[in-house]
Amino acid sequence: MRQVVLDTETTGLEPSEGHRIIEVGAIEIVNRRLTGRRFHQYVNPDREIDAAAIEIHGITNAMLEDKPHFADVAAEFLGFIEGAELLIHNAPFDVGFLNAELARAINGGCALPVAAIEDCCTVQDTLKLARTLHPGQKNSLDALCRRYSIDNSQRVVHGALLDAEILADVYLAMTGGQTALFDEETAAIEVVATEGFSCEGGTPLVIAPSAEELAAHEAYLEVLDKKSGGRCLWRLLG
Structure with missing residues (x-):
């Protein structure tokens, strides 16, 4: 696009x-x-x-x-x-x-x-x-x-x-699904826990991200990298 x-x-x-x-x-x-x-x-x-x-x-x-x-x-x-x-x-x-x-x-x-x-x-x-x-x-x-x-x-x-x-x-x-953790205009942050998660045979269940989710993730990393002057840890350690 x-x-x-x-x-x-x-x-x-x-x-x-x-x-x-x-x-x-x-x-x-x-x-x-x-x-x-x-x-x-x-x-x-x-x-x-x-x-x-x-x-x-x-x-x-x-x-x-x-x-x-x-x-x-x-x-x-x-x-x-x-x-x-x-x-x-x-x-x-x-x-x-x-x-x-x-x-x-x-x-x-x-x-x-x-x-x-x-x-x-x-x-x-x-x-x-x-x-x-x-x-x-x-x-x-x-x-x-x-x-x-x-x-x-x-x-x-x-x-x-x-x-x-x-x-x-x-x-x-x-549009990337991420915002600052503490928004200046946010009074409270709701934390949602997922209960009842289980793995079959003791093997963790891996849910692969979609192409759209990967693109959104890359876009957000690009913003972080630009703001940090090329010091985005996710990319440095990836």
Whole structure:
């Protein structure tokens, strides 16, 4: 299964008011493993960036003067995400901006294979997923990093590529069946014991994990290895 974790930074909040994308970051996951493939591009928006937006991501117009326009990189971007499941935190925001940019590029004479992101990808909103898993709790990216012990210390300001990398780690932890032992928002931990287990002829019963369970285990070890700087004991002793 191929997934692409995606994030954007913009000049403001509303594409309907003419706001534009200024950065796109995307990370590839195949069968729950980070492949190292990524797409990253800063974009010249041909308009001023709102001061409030600059405070969030730190990107200024001066930094984008020599960068390509979205129409110049749209085909490459679509080629990278084609056929994948996109994982986006608060997906309606980013998809709305991306579709507005695609429409603008096509209206400007750019020949593109699709007119909307949904025409070449499926989209999963990880914010919606997090709210399902943790109802009534904070589910911002920073809150999820705390809940799943993901290092986000480099996130002084928002950045599309950095946020995509962090979201990839969060998603793998969030869907891998493992959480931190002591969640800051967990009041109690229920321990369930299996009673009446017996072995035939004194030989322990071995239940082999499924391919999906093995993949989830590997994904979680990868998160642990990354967080520990390559000192995951399971892998060092394995």
